[in-house]
Amino acid sequence: MEHFFLEGTGALDTGDACLLFASIADDIQDKGYSCQPGALPSALSALLWQQVGEMPPVKFREAGVGRAANHTVDSDIRRDQICWITGASVAGKAWLDWAENLQAYLNKHLFLGLFSFESHYAHYPEGGFYAQHQDAFKGEANRVVSVVVYLNPDWMPGDGGELVLYDPEGTTELMRIAPTFGTIAVFLSEDFPHEVLPTNRDRFSIAGWYRLNGFNPLISL
Ligand SMILES: O=C(O)CCC(=O)C(=O)O
Numbered sequence: 001m002e003h004f005f006l007e008g009t010g011a012l013d014t015g016d017a018c019l020l021f022a023s024i025a026d027d028i029q030d031k032g033y034s035c036q037p038g039a040l041p042s043a044l045s046a047l048l049w050q051q052v053g054e055m056p057p058v059k060f061r062e063a064g065v066g067r068a069a070n071h072t073v074d075s076d077i078r079r080d081q082i083c084w085i086t087g088a089s090v091a092g093k094a095w096l097d098w099a100e101n102l103q104a105y106l107n108k109h110l111f112l113g114l115f116s117f118e119s120h121y122a123h124y125p126e127g128g129f130y131a132q133h134q135d136a137f138k139g140e141a142n143r144v145v146s147v148v149v150y151l152n153p154d155w156m157p158g159d160g161g162e163l164v165l166y167d168p169e170g171t172t173e174l175m176r177i178a179p180t181f182g183t184i185a186v187f188l189s190e191d192f193p194h195e196v197l198p199t200n201r202d203r204f205s206i207a208g209w210y211r212l213n214g215f216n217p218l219i220s221l
């Protein structure tokens with residue numbers, strides 16, 4: 001199965017991946033963020049979509065805010081459910097391999113020193129949203145690069161659920177990204193406040209973060 005996936009589709013062809021990674025790296029260098037509509041290799045998107053569709057609802061938990069002792073579930077800030085991804089499944093492994101390749105590329109070309117990666121599936125039910133927030137704060141040296149991919153076939157303009165990226169002050173909108181199937185958003189975690197607008201239908205995504213080595217254990221999970 002895995003052999004077929006890696007060898008049989010050509011969608012994870014190294015040449016294609018390099019073009020995509022180069023485009024992401026250029027954007028990060030120029031602006032600090034990148035949007036790549038429908039760019040996740042189609043074989044990978046299909047595997048992830050299949051896994052999310054087969055996942056029993058009980059695997060998803062209400063997402064919270066804050067870390068460790070400060071962790072609380074606050075439905076005024078975010079209304080989504082999450083499930084952390086491990087390499088124990090074929091889909092999870094394929095996703096983590098892809099994320100590792102992107103990490104290696106960004107390290108090699110932008111010298112970011114990214115050390116580890118964590119990610120979860122997220123399900124925003126109808127009415128779900130995530131108010132403006134930052135994934136990391138300057139000086140904490142924890143999350144450095146955020147990556148989000150969307151797993152929503154047939155997403156329509158009226159369906160809502162866009163990711164809105166703001167300038168570092170959080171006042172000027174920089175970009176609005178529709179969560180269409182296979183779209184990838186990447187941005188510097190400390191620099192761009194962002195929000196998820198209320199969705200009018202079930203919305204599935206993966207959110208992941210690259211960290212530096214040696215982050216403060218007091219603020220870790
Ligand atoms: O799903 C998205 O578009 C972004 C989610 C997000 O900002 C987060 O989980 O921190």
Ligand SMILES: [Fe+2]
Nearest residue numbers: 133134135194
């Ligand atoms: Fe976020």
